[in-house]
Amino acid sequence: MATIPNREAIGLIHAPLGRDAQIAASLLQEAGITSKAASDLPTFVASLDDNVAFAVMTEEAVRSADLRSLASWIEDQPSWSDLPFIILTARGGGPERNPSAARLLEVLGNVSFVERPFHATTFISVARSAMRGRRRQYEARLRIEALDEGERRLQTALDAGRLGAWELDLATNELTTSTTCRRIFGRSPEDPFTYEDLLAATHPEDLERVQAALRASIATGSDHAVEYRTVWKDGSIHGAEIRAQLHKDRAGRAIKLVGVSADITERLKAEEQQRQLNEVLEERVAERTRELEEAHALVMAEVSQRERAEEQLRQAQKMEAIGQLTGGVAHDFNNLLMAVLGNLELLRKHVGDDIKAIRLIDGALQGAKRGASLTQRLLAFARRQDLHIGPVDLAGLVMGMKDLLTRSVGSTVSVEVVVPDQLPPVSADANQVELALLNLAVNARDAMPDGGAIRIDLRETEQISATDALAAGRYVVLSVADQGHGMDEETLQKAIEPFFSTKELGKGTGLGLSMIHGLALQLKGDLKLASAPGKGTTAELWIPISTSSVPEQEQSQTAPDDAANAVGPKRILLVDDDVLIAMSSADMLSDLGHEVFEAHSGQEALACLADDGRFDLMITDYSMPGMTGAELAKAAREIAPGLPIVIASGYAELPPGLDLDVARLGKPYTQDQLAQEILKLTAAGDRS
Incomplete structure (x- = not known):
């Protein structure tokens, strides 16, 4: 509720002498305010609670009374509460000339004095003012409760993701950490953990890199992200990843870093084991090669072929291992996003017209949806995303996207689309193909910073004999060619690897081409890249032709x-x-x-x-x-x-x-x- 209804917020009256209580209650009733009278001070104090909007007291009723219990109640009010008091005094009995009234001001705090005799309008005006002030306090209570709930949900999300929270004051180097954060660095909750302790727990070989990353974030304002080894008190080696954002004051000065930490010990161990395995494989390959070379200078062709096969095997093992890791991480992150997106959607329905809350929730929703989009790229690379494969009119799809592609690449880049007549449908997921085409167009644009032209065309072709990548059969080829700076052979070989990017830091995830490659494999097709420095790049997505026709679109009957x-x-x-x-x-x-x-x-x-x-x-x-x-x-x-x-x-x-x-x-x-x-x-x- 945004405010407290009148039937719940009351005025509490303590005026035991004369007709003051009756008059005050009558005036409040005329003003639409419910009231309640207390005959003595203990009853008055016992009746005080959060539903009392203000209190009305006569100065002579409390002039010589023991106010300690009342003062104690006022002192123990919650942070949002400052109960208004209306004191009825005799003429000339204001705090300026009346020490007793001044004492009440000191004890009660939030006091309005009304000198008798008073006009009814004056008393009602003061009462309504007190009521308005109390309602603002009620609203403050609701905001505080909402903030507390938000903090609880945030802590739940951090706990679910096994993330530790931390904050570093750049002026004092004062470090504040959560229990989970301390545990990541081998500390118990009661152990002191300062910034100096954090540096001391950093592996000596990684210390300079960690400090350099911190200096770079402060100097440039970029997000802080670094992975490194830590040394616990027992001497054991562990892994930690910290990520943070820089906060600045209104003058633009960096004041603090706020972020999260994660334990990556198992991941580092897996990477080390993979590195050792690669070293063993390389040693075996090298040893076998030397044996073959010593045995006979002629089986050379066979050695070269064996080396290529072993390199392909190592690359396949590497990509499979990364794919399994990536798919698992994306699956778990999808689960976390489920909780975040679901709760944000429901919270969005219940914030009413609070513009600030709506803006914050919408921002969080956009971030969570970007996270969902990223997991789809990860799953595409791992070839584990849920595809909806069916016959797709690729020509209609490309033509329907022309306006979107033109807007996406900007005014300095022209888009030419060449689509032949009578193309057969392909077996694909239309949404994923649209995403792949958009990624290829954006990559082409980024390769031409000074502008240029992108050519998108479709053609039908036939693969006569099967290869390692493609089965024999008919395909439709979606080609995207640019006039950009191109890639050398070494870069071209790495182009489809996950997280590899020729763009500067922060300009790309390195998942675009790997996602398209993963999609092509799931569709039983292929992604082929051709490029040379200064000659531009051509990307071809080969998609098998469907044996079914494209169904007519069904109109949804229910929104x-x-x-x-x-x-x-x-x-x-x-x-x-x-x-x-x-x-x-x-x-x-x-x-x-x-x-x-x-x-x-x-x-x-x-x-x-x-x-x-x-x-x-x-x-x-x-x-x-x-x-x-x-x-x-x-x-x-x-x-x-x-x-x-x-x-x-x-x-x-x-x-x-x-x-x-x-x-x-x-x-x-x-x-x-x-x-x-x-x-x-x-x-x-x-x-x-």
């Missing part, structure tokens, strides 16, 4: 906002082993008007179905310990054969050949997507 109303309230069993995700999803479903029952494992969900099978729908996570979502779906169908089921997953990890009549929902999903999925399943159930 997302109306989806919940269209199906009516449902009894839904929600299954997710992550309590944070389950809580967020349950809140979204409840906000849509559904009755939600939570289970945090497959066994718990089956018990719910066995005890009370009257559910309209089950929504389950796929990746759960003990029993996957697919296994749960099979078991649930034995209990409730007609139960509609939705399996939610961060990537397409359902095993091939799994014959399940279930709906799929990719994480992170929005409340609208959830509502639409429920609508589709309900509509399908009604038709059946």
Whole structure:
């Protein structure tokens, strides 16, 4: 509630002599203010609580009274509260000439004096002023409670991500750290941990690099990010990653760094093991090569071929390892984004007209959606994103994007699109191909800082014989060519590696081409790059031709906002082993008007179905310990054969050949997507 209603905020009166209490109550009633009278001071103090908007007292009633209990109550008020007091004094009895009134001012604090006899209008005006002041205090209380709740949610997110919070005052070098942050550096919560302790815990070989990164962030204002080794008190070596943003005062002076820390010990160990493995492989290759060279100068052709094969094997192993790591990180981050996006969407509905809160929430939503976009790139590289493959009219797709591409590359770059007639449809995911084309166009623009032309064309071709990258068959080739500075052979070989970029720091993620390459492999196609310094770059995305025709578009009959109303309230069993995700999803479903029952494992969900099978729908996570979502779906169908089921997953990890009549929902999903999925399943159930 934005304010406290009149029926809850009252005026408390203590005027035991004469008719003052009756007169004050009557005047307050005329002003629409509820009041309550206390006959003695102990009763008055006992009646004080947060619902008292102001107090009315006569000066003679408390002139010689023991005010210690009242003073104690005033002292113990919460930070938001400063209860207004209206003191009725005799004529000429104001604090300037009345020591007793001055004493009350000292004890009570927030006091307004009204000299008797007074006009009714004067008294009501003072009472309404006190009421307005109290309402502002109530509003301050609500803002404080909202801030406290926001801090709690932030701490929950930090705990879920096992991130430690820290803050460094650049003027005093005073370091403030959370318990998790101290634990990352091998300290217990009660241990002192100063900035000097932080530097002392840094591995000597990494200390200069850490301090140089800090100086660079302060000098340039860029985000602070560094990974390094730490030395705990017991001498053990660990890994830490710190990220922070620089805060400045109004004069533009750097005043503090605020950021988070994470334990990357296991990752560093894995990288070290991979490095050692690579060294062993390289030593074996070198040793074998020497043996072959000593044996006979002629099997050389065979040695060269073996070296190429082993290099390809090492590269494949490297890319597979990075792909597994990337896919796992993206999957876990998707789960965190689920909680963040779901809670922000619901919070956005309940902030009313608070413009500042709306702006802050919208900013957080945009950041979270950018994070979701990044995870999709990571999953594309790892070839684990959920594709919706079907026949796609690639010519129509490219022509439909021409205006968007023109706006995206700017006025200094022209876009030429060449599309032949009668191109067959391809087997692809239209949304992912659109994203790939946009990435290629933006890369082409960035390669031409002084302007130029981008040529986009389509052609049908046939791969006569199978290669390592492509099967024999017919393909449509989407080509994007620029007139930029181009790449040398060494750069070209690294172009599709994840996080590799020729752009300056902060200008690119290095995931664009790796994402497109991952998409091409998932589509059973290929990405081919041709470039030379000063000659520009041509990127070709080869996509297999579809054996099906492009279906006509179906018009949606229900808008997302109306989806919940269209199906009516449902009894839904929600299954997710992550309590944070389950809580967020349950809140979204409840906000849509559904009755939600939570289970945090497959066994718990089956018990719910066995005890009370009257559910309209089950929504389950796929990746759960003990029993996957697919296994749960099979078991649930034995209990409730007609139960509609939705399996939610961060990537397409359902095993091939799994014959399940279930709906799929990719994480992170929005409340609208959830509502639409429920609508589709309900509509399908009604038709059946």
